[in-house]
Amino acid sequence: MQLFETIAHLFHPRRSNNHRARLLHPDSIFSLLLIVVGFGLAIHNLNLVSKDLGSILGYASDIQVGQVVTLTNAERTKGGLGTVQLNETLSSAARAKAADMFEKQYWAHVSTTGKQPWDFMKEAGYSFSAAGENLARDFSTTPEMISAWMGSPTHRANIMNGTYTEIGVAVVNGNLEGIDTTLVVQMFGKPPGAKPAVTAEASETVVTQVATKARTTETATVAPAAVVPTKVRPTPTPTILVFGETPVQVPAGSPSVLSDISVTVGSLYPEQISPLDIMKPVFLSILLMIILTLAYDAHMFERKNTFRVVGRNLAHILYLAVIAGIIVVFTSGVIK
Protein backbone atom coordinates (compact mmCIF):
# COMPACT_ATOMS: atom_id res chain seq x y z
CA MET A 1 0.00 0.00 0.00
CA GLN A 2 2.85 2.31 0.91
CA LEU A 3 4.54 1.52 -2.40
CA PHE A 4 1.37 2.26 -4.32
CA GLU A 5 1.04 5.61 -2.54
CA THR A 6 4.60 6.52 -3.35
CA ILE A 7 4.18 5.62 -7.01
CA ALA A 8 0.92 7.56 -7.22
CA HIS A 9 2.60 10.53 -5.57
CA LEU A 10 5.45 10.41 -8.07
CA PHE A 11 3.43 9.97 -11.24
CA HIS A 12 -0.20 10.87 -10.66
CA PRO A 13 -1.28 14.53 -10.31
CA ARG A 14 -3.29 14.85 -7.09
CA ARG A 15 -3.63 16.91 -3.96
CA SER A 16 -0.54 15.46 -2.24
CA ASN A 17 1.74 16.69 -5.06
CA ASN A 18 -0.10 19.93 -5.74
CA HIS A 19 -1.77 18.44 -8.81
CA ARG A 20 1.46 17.92 -10.69
CA ALA A 21 3.30 14.56 -10.82
CA ARG A 22 6.02 14.83 -8.17
CA LEU A 23 8.61 13.61 -10.65
CA LEU A 24 8.06 16.80 -12.65
CA HIS A 25 8.70 19.16 -9.75
CA PRO A 26 12.01 21.05 -10.01
CA ASP A 27 13.45 19.45 -6.85
CA SER A 28 12.75 15.96 -8.24
CA ILE A 29 14.32 16.87 -11.57
CA PHE A 30 17.43 18.17 -9.82
CA SER A 31 17.59 14.98 -7.74
CA LEU A 32 17.42 13.02 -10.98
CA LEU A 33 20.24 15.17 -12.31
CA LEU A 34 22.43 14.18 -9.36
CA ILE A 35 21.60 10.51 -9.91
CA VAL A 36 22.53 10.81 -13.59
CA VAL A 37 25.83 12.51 -12.76
CA GLY A 38 26.58 9.82 -10.18
CA PHE A 39 25.76 7.11 -12.66
CA GLY A 40 27.95 8.68 -15.34
CA LEU A 41 30.88 8.98 -12.95
CA ALA A 42 30.37 5.43 -11.72
CA ILE A 43 30.51 4.08 -15.26
CA HIS A 44 33.72 5.93 -16.00
CA ASN A 45 35.31 5.03 -12.67
CA LEU A 46 34.30 1.41 -12.99
CA ASN A 47 36.17 1.40 -16.25
CA LEU A 48 39.26 2.78 -14.55
CA VAL A 49 38.99 0.32 -11.68
CA SER A 50 38.60 -2.53 -14.10
CA LYS A 51 42.19 -2.04 -15.25
CA ASP A 52 43.37 -3.30 -11.90
CA LEU A 53 40.64 -5.80 -11.24
CA GLY A 54 41.07 -7.48 -14.55
CA SER A 55 38.20 -6.15 -16.58
CA ILE A 56 34.74 -5.83 -15.28
CA LEU A 57 33.86 -3.16 -17.68
CA GLY A 58 35.63 -1.38 -20.48
CA TYR A 59 35.36 -0.36 -24.06
CA ALA A 60 34.69 -2.83 -26.79
CA SER A 61 36.10 -2.56 -30.25
CA ASP A 62 35.79 -5.06 -33.03
CA ILE A 63 38.15 -3.41 -35.49
CA GLN A 64 40.41 -5.79 -37.34
CA VAL A 65 43.32 -5.00 -39.61
CA GLY A 66 42.09 -7.42 -42.28
CA GLN A 67 38.68 -5.81 -42.32
CA VAL A 68 40.15 -2.32 -42.62
CA VAL A 69 42.10 -3.44 -45.69
CA THR A 70 39.18 -5.32 -47.22
CA LEU A 71 36.69 -2.49 -46.73
CA THR A 72 39.19 0.11 -47.96
CA ASN A 73 39.69 -1.95 -51.10
CA ALA A 74 35.95 -2.41 -51.48
CA GLU A 75 35.54 1.38 -51.52
CA ARG A 76 38.38 1.78 -54.01
CA THR A 77 36.94 -0.90 -56.26
CA LYS A 78 33.54 0.80 -56.15
CA GLY A 79 35.28 3.98 -57.30
CA GLY A 80 36.99 2.20 -60.20
CA LEU A 81 40.41 2.16 -58.55
CA GLY A 82 42.81 -0.69 -58.15
CA THR A 83 43.19 -2.32 -54.76
CA VAL A 84 46.02 -1.55 -52.36
CA GLN A 85 48.14 -4.37 -51.00
CA LEU A 86 48.89 -4.73 -47.34
CA ASN A 87 52.55 -3.99 -46.74
CA GLU A 88 54.05 -5.24 -43.50
CA THR A 89 56.74 -2.54 -43.39
CA LEU A 90 54.10 0.15 -43.82
CA SER A 91 52.04 -1.54 -41.10
CA SER A 92 54.99 -1.47 -38.75
CA ALA A 93 55.31 2.27 -39.44
CA ALA A 94 51.62 2.63 -38.59
CA ARG A 95 52.12 0.69 -35.34
CA ALA A 96 55.09 2.86 -34.47
CA LYS A 97 52.97 5.94 -35.07
CA ALA A 98 50.19 4.61 -32.84
CA ALA A 99 52.70 3.69 -30.14
CA ASP A 100 54.21 7.16 -30.37
CA MET A 101 50.80 8.76 -29.89
CA PHE A 102 50.21 6.73 -26.73
CA GLU A 103 53.72 7.32 -25.45
CA LYS A 104 53.71 11.09 -26.01
CA GLN A 105 49.99 11.42 -25.41
CA TYR A 106 48.86 13.29 -28.50
CA TRP A 107 46.19 12.86 -31.13
CA ALA A 108 47.45 14.41 -34.35
CA HIS A 109 49.24 13.70 -37.60
CA VAL A 110 52.32 15.53 -36.48
CA SER A 111 53.85 14.45 -33.19
CA THR A 112 54.57 16.76 -30.29
CA THR A 113 58.23 16.71 -31.36
CA GLY A 114 57.34 17.68 -34.93
CA LYS A 115 57.68 14.19 -36.34
CA GLN A 116 55.69 13.73 -39.55
CA PRO A 117 53.96 10.51 -40.68
CA TRP A 118 56.64 10.17 -43.37
CA ASP A 119 59.31 10.03 -40.70
CA PHE A 120 57.71 6.91 -39.22
CA MET A 121 57.60 5.34 -42.68
CA LYS A 122 61.24 6.11 -43.32
CA GLU A 123 62.26 4.83 -39.90
CA ALA A 124 60.42 1.62 -40.57
CA GLY A 125 62.40 1.25 -43.78
CA TYR A 126 59.58 1.95 -46.18
CA SER A 127 60.60 3.73 -49.38
CA PHE A 128 57.94 5.71 -51.15
CA SER A 129 57.30 8.40 -53.70
CA ALA A 130 53.84 9.29 -52.38
CA ALA A 131 52.19 8.71 -49.03
CA GLY A 132 49.17 9.57 -46.92
CA GLU A 133 47.73 8.92 -43.48
CA ASN A 134 44.26 8.60 -41.97
CA LEU A 135 43.65 8.34 -38.24
CA ALA A 136 40.63 7.21 -36.25
CA ARG A 137 39.89 6.57 -32.61
CA ASP A 138 37.08 5.21 -30.47
CA PHE A 139 35.16 3.41 -33.17
CA SER A 140 33.70 0.08 -32.19
CA THR A 141 33.40 -1.48 -35.64
CA THR A 142 35.37 -1.28 -38.88
CA PRO A 143 32.40 -0.45 -41.17
CA GLU A 144 31.45 2.41 -38.87
CA MET A 145 34.97 3.81 -39.04
CA ILE A 146 35.36 3.38 -42.82
CA SER A 147 32.01 5.04 -43.30
CA ALA A 148 33.15 8.02 -41.17
CA TRP A 149 36.30 8.32 -43.25
CA MET A 150 34.33 8.11 -46.46
CA GLY A 151 32.01 10.81 -45.18
CA SER A 152 34.90 13.21 -44.72
CA PRO A 153 36.19 14.70 -48.02
CA THR A 154 39.83 14.75 -46.93
CA HIS A 155 39.92 11.19 -45.59
CA ARG A 156 37.97 10.00 -48.58
CA ALA A 157 40.54 11.66 -50.86
CA ASN A 158 43.25 9.54 -49.24
CA ILE A 159 41.29 6.30 -49.55
CA MET A 160 40.28 7.05 -53.11
CA ASN A 161 43.70 8.19 -54.25
CA GLY A 162 44.69 6.15 -57.30
CA THR A 163 48.36 6.91 -56.78
CA TYR A 164 48.65 4.63 -53.77
CA THR A 165 49.39 0.97 -54.29
CA GLU A 166 50.12 -0.16 -50.73
CA ILE A 167 48.53 0.15 -47.33
CA GLY A 168 49.68 -0.31 -43.75
CA VAL A 169 47.26 -0.56 -40.86
CA ALA A 170 47.69 -0.55 -37.10
CA VAL A 171 44.91 -1.06 -34.57
CA VAL A 172 46.26 -0.37 -31.11
CA ASN A 173 44.64 -0.17 -27.68
CA GLY A 174 45.83 2.08 -24.92
CA ASN A 175 45.08 5.03 -22.74
CA LEU A 176 45.15 8.38 -24.50
CA GLU A 177 44.80 11.48 -22.36
CA GLY A 178 43.10 9.49 -19.63
CA ILE A 179 40.68 7.70 -21.91
CA ASP A 180 40.91 4.05 -22.81
CA THR A 181 40.73 3.93 -26.53
CA THR A 182 41.54 2.15 -29.76
CA LEU A 183 43.64 4.07 -32.24
CA VAL A 184 43.60 3.11 -35.89
CA VAL A 185 46.40 4.34 -38.10
CA GLN A 186 45.95 3.81 -41.82
CA MET A 187 48.99 4.63 -43.96
CA PHE A 188 49.06 4.65 -47.74
CA GLY A 189 52.11 4.58 -49.93
CA LYS A 190 53.43 4.17 -53.42
CA PRO A 191 56.90 2.72 -53.65
CA PRO A 192 59.24 4.46 -56.10
CA GLY A 193 58.69 3.13 -59.57
CA ALA A 194 55.40 1.39 -58.77
CA LYS A 195 52.56 1.93 -61.21
CA PRO A 196 49.62 3.88 -59.75
CA ALA A 197 46.62 1.70 -58.96
CA VAL A 198 44.28 3.70 -61.14
CA THR A 199 42.69 0.89 -63.06
CA ALA A 200 40.31 -1.47 -61.38
CA GLU A 201 42.05 -4.74 -60.85
CA ALA A 202 40.15 -5.94 -57.85
CA SER A 203 40.35 -9.62 -58.48
CA GLU A 204 39.15 -12.04 -55.85
CA THR A 205 42.65 -13.43 -55.50
CA VAL A 206 44.17 -10.12 -54.55
CA VAL A 207 41.52 -9.43 -51.95
CA THR A 208 41.92 -12.85 -50.41
CA GLN A 209 45.67 -12.50 -50.25
CA VAL A 210 45.34 -9.18 -48.54
CA ALA A 211 42.89 -10.53 -46.02
CA THR A 212 45.12 -13.47 -45.22
CA LYS A 213 48.12 -11.25 -44.73
CA ALA A 214 46.13 -8.98 -42.53
CA ARG A 215 45.07 -11.80 -40.27
CA THR A 216 48.69 -12.75 -39.82
CA THR A 217 49.48 -9.20 -38.83
CA GLU A 218 46.83 -9.13 -36.18
CA THR A 219 48.30 -12.00 -34.27
CA ALA A 220 51.90 -10.91 -34.69
CA THR A 221 53.38 -9.27 -31.65
CA VAL A 222 55.51 -6.45 -32.87
CA ALA A 223 56.26 -4.09 -30.06
CA PRO A 224 55.29 -4.04 -26.43
CA ALA A 225 52.58 -1.77 -27.72
CA ALA A 226 49.18 -3.37 -27.63
CA VAL A 227 48.58 -4.61 -31.13
CA VAL A 228 44.90 -5.18 -31.24
CA PRO A 229 43.96 -8.68 -32.10
CA THR A 230 40.37 -9.34 -32.92
CA LYS A 231 38.05 -8.56 -30.05
CA VAL A 232 39.89 -6.72 -27.39
CA ARG A 233 38.56 -3.69 -25.59
CA PRO A 234 38.64 0.04 -26.27
CA THR A 235 36.67 3.06 -26.93
CA PRO A 236 34.41 5.71 -25.69
CA THR A 237 34.04 8.48 -28.23
CA PRO A 238 35.26 8.43 -31.87
CA THR A 239 37.28 10.89 -34.13
CA ILE A 240 39.24 10.98 -37.44
CA LEU A 241 42.32 12.78 -38.82
CA VAL A 242 43.74 12.90 -42.37
CA PHE A 243 47.16 13.60 -43.65
CA GLY A 244 48.44 13.74 -47.19
CA GLU A 245 45.36 14.75 -49.14
CA THR A 246 47.90 15.74 -51.71
CA PRO A 247 50.39 12.91 -51.91
CA VAL A 248 53.72 14.07 -50.64
CA GLN A 249 56.67 13.41 -52.88
CA VAL A 250 59.59 12.18 -50.84
CA PRO A 251 62.97 11.07 -52.11
CA ALA A 252 63.23 7.33 -52.15
CA GLY A 253 65.88 5.22 -50.52
CA SER A 254 65.72 5.68 -46.81
CA PRO A 255 67.74 3.45 -44.50
CA SER A 256 66.20 0.07 -43.97
CA VAL A 257 65.98 -0.01 -40.21
CA LEU A 258 62.97 -1.24 -38.35
CA SER A 259 61.88 1.02 -35.56
CA ASP A 260 62.19 -0.41 -32.10
CA ILE A 261 59.51 1.39 -30.24
CA SER A 262 59.02 0.39 -26.67
CA VAL A 263 55.89 1.82 -25.15
CA THR A 264 53.86 0.98 -22.13
CA VAL A 265 50.31 1.15 -23.22
CA GLY A 266 47.19 0.12 -21.38
CA SER A 267 46.97 -3.60 -20.93
CA LEU A 268 44.81 -5.64 -23.23
CA TYR A 269 41.41 -6.67 -22.05
CA PRO A 270 39.33 -9.60 -23.02
CA GLU A 271 35.91 -8.90 -24.48
CA GLN A 272 34.22 -6.12 -22.61
CA ILE A 273 31.16 -3.96 -22.79
CA SER A 274 31.25 -0.42 -24.03
CA PRO A 275 30.06 2.19 -21.49
CA LEU A 276 28.03 3.59 -24.35
CA ASP A 277 26.07 0.33 -24.51
CA ILE A 278 25.21 0.73 -20.83
CA MET A 279 24.56 4.45 -20.78
CA LYS A 280 22.34 4.55 -23.85
CA PRO A 281 19.55 2.26 -22.57
CA VAL A 282 19.69 3.78 -19.08
CA PHE A 283 19.44 7.33 -20.41
CA LEU A 284 16.70 6.38 -22.84
CA SER A 285 14.74 4.74 -20.02
CA ILE A 286 15.01 7.91 -17.93
CA LEU A 287 13.82 10.02 -20.86
CA LEU A 288 10.97 7.64 -21.63
CA MET A 289 9.84 7.70 -18.02
CA ILE A 290 9.78 11.50 -17.95
CA ILE A 291 8.10 11.78 -21.35
CA LEU A 292 5.36 9.32 -20.34
CA THR A 293 4.89 11.12 -17.03
CA LEU A 294 4.58 14.45 -18.85
CA ALA A 295 2.05 13.00 -21.30
CA TYR A 296 0.02 11.44 -18.49
CA ASP A 297 0.18 14.63 -16.45
CA ALA A 298 -1.03 16.68 -19.43
CA HIS A 299 -3.84 14.23 -20.05
CA MET A 300 -5.01 14.29 -16.44
CA PHE A 301 -4.72 18.07 -16.27
CA GLU A 302 -6.92 18.43 -19.33
CA ARG A 303 -9.51 16.04 -17.93
CA LYS A 304 -9.72 17.90 -14.65
CA ASN A 305 -9.88 21.21 -16.51
CA THR A 306 -8.17 23.14 -13.72
CA PHE A 307 -5.70 26.03 -13.79
CA ARG A 308 -2.09 25.84 -12.74
CA VAL A 309 1.12 27.65 -13.68
CA VAL A 310 3.72 25.10 -14.69
CA GLY A 311 6.07 24.51 -17.61
CA ARG A 312 4.61 23.41 -20.92
CA ASN A 313 4.45 19.67 -21.02
CA LEU A 314 4.32 19.51 -24.82
CA ALA A 315 7.48 21.61 -25.09
CA HIS A 316 9.26 19.39 -22.56
CA ILE A 317 8.13 16.32 -24.48
CA LEU A 318 9.41 17.71 -27.80
CA TYR A 319 12.75 18.71 -26.27
CA LEU A 320 13.29 15.38 -24.53
CA ALA A 321 12.16 13.45 -27.61
CA VAL A 322 14.83 15.20 -29.68
CA ILE A 323 17.41 14.37 -27.01
CA ALA A 324 16.25 10.73 -27.09
CA GLY A 325 16.49 10.67 -30.89
CA ILE A 326 20.05 11.99 -30.78
CA ILE A 327 20.99 9.37 -28.16
CA VAL A 328 19.55 6.62 -30.36
CA VAL A 329 21.62 7.59 -33.39
CA PHE A 330 24.71 8.59 -31.38
CA THR A 331 27.76 6.55 -32.22
CA SER A 332 31.19 6.59 -30.75
CA GLY A 333 34.18 7.32 -32.92
CA VAL A 334 36.26 10.29 -34.04
CA ILE A 335 38.48 10.75 -37.10
CA LYS A 336 41.52 12.86 -38.03
Add this chain to the structure above:
Amino acid sequence: MYVLKELSSHIYAYLVLLVVLGVHAAAFLYWADTRFEQQLLILLLTISYFIWGVLAHVKTAQITRHVVLEYLGIATLGGLLLLLLTF
Protein backbone atom coordinates in the same frame (compact mmCIF):
# COMPACT_ATOMS: atom_id res chain seq x y z
CA MET B 1 -7.25 17.25 -27.61
CA TYR B 2 -4.38 18.58 -25.49
CA VAL B 3 -1.75 18.69 -28.24
CA LEU B 4 -3.88 20.56 -30.77
CA LYS B 5 -5.18 22.96 -28.16
CA GLU B 6 -1.69 23.69 -26.90
CA LEU B 7 -0.25 24.09 -30.39
CA SER B 8 -3.00 26.40 -31.59
CA SER B 9 -2.74 28.55 -28.48
CA HIS B 10 0.99 29.12 -28.87
CA ILE B 11 1.62 28.37 -32.51
CA TYR B 12 4.51 30.82 -33.05
CA ALA B 13 6.28 29.82 -29.86
CA TYR B 14 6.14 26.17 -30.90
CA LEU B 15 7.28 26.96 -34.43
CA VAL B 16 10.35 28.68 -33.01
CA LEU B 17 10.97 25.72 -30.72
CA LEU B 18 10.66 23.22 -33.57
CA VAL B 19 13.12 25.20 -35.68
CA VAL B 20 15.60 25.44 -32.78
CA LEU B 21 15.34 21.72 -32.03
CA GLY B 22 15.50 20.75 -35.72
CA VAL B 23 18.57 22.86 -36.42
CA HIS B 24 20.38 21.52 -33.37
CA ALA B 25 19.56 17.90 -34.19
CA ALA B 26 20.72 18.34 -37.79
CA ALA B 27 23.92 20.13 -36.72
CA PHE B 28 24.62 17.42 -34.14
CA LEU B 29 24.39 14.73 -36.80
CA TYR B 30 26.44 16.82 -39.24
CA TRP B 31 29.29 16.95 -36.72
CA ALA B 32 28.88 13.31 -35.79
CA ASP B 33 32.63 12.67 -35.72
CA THR B 34 33.83 15.76 -33.93
CA ARG B 35 33.25 15.81 -30.20
CA PHE B 36 34.15 19.41 -29.51
CA GLU B 37 31.53 20.80 -31.88
CA GLN B 38 28.97 18.37 -30.51
CA GLN B 39 29.65 19.47 -26.95
CA LEU B 40 29.28 23.11 -27.94
CA LEU B 41 25.99 22.29 -29.63
CA ILE B 42 24.72 20.50 -26.52
CA LEU B 43 25.53 23.55 -24.44
CA LEU B 44 23.82 25.79 -26.96
CA LEU B 45 20.76 23.53 -27.10
CA THR B 46 20.46 23.50 -23.31
CA ILE B 47 20.69 27.26 -23.06
CA SER B 48 18.35 27.76 -26.03
CA TYR B 49 15.64 25.60 -24.52
CA PHE B 50 15.88 27.29 -21.15
CA ILE B 51 15.66 30.74 -22.75
CA TRP B 52 12.78 29.64 -24.97
CA GLY B 53 10.86 28.35 -21.97
CA VAL B 54 11.36 31.48 -19.92
CA LEU B 55 10.49 33.81 -22.82
CA ALA B 56 7.41 31.78 -23.75
CA HIS B 57 6.10 32.14 -20.20
CA VAL B 58 7.08 35.79 -19.90
CA LYS B 59 5.06 36.45 -23.05
CA THR B 60 1.96 34.93 -21.51
CA ALA B 61 2.67 36.50 -18.12
CA GLN B 62 2.74 33.09 -16.48
CA ILE B 63 6.23 33.16 -15.12
CA THR B 64 7.06 32.02 -11.61
CA ARG B 65 10.21 30.86 -9.86
CA HIS B 66 8.85 27.34 -10.03
CA VAL B 67 8.48 27.53 -13.83
CA VAL B 68 11.98 28.93 -14.30
CA LEU B 69 13.45 26.15 -12.17
CA GLU B 70 11.43 23.56 -14.07
CA TYR B 71 12.84 24.72 -17.43
CA LEU B 72 16.31 24.92 -15.95
CA GLY B 73 16.00 21.36 -14.64
CA ILE B 74 14.57 19.84 -17.80
CA ALA B 75 17.02 21.71 -20.08
CA THR B 76 20.00 20.70 -17.93
CA LEU B 77 18.88 17.09 -17.66
CA GLY B 78 18.59 16.74 -21.43
CA GLY B 79 21.93 18.43 -22.01
CA LEU B 80 23.66 16.41 -19.33
CA LEU B 81 22.47 13.09 -20.74
CA LEU B 82 23.94 13.98 -24.12
CA LEU B 83 27.10 15.43 -22.66
CA LEU B 84 27.84 12.28 -20.67
CA LEU B 85 27.76 10.25 -23.87
CA THR B 86 30.36 12.42 -25.54
CA PHE B 87 33.01 12.00 -22.84
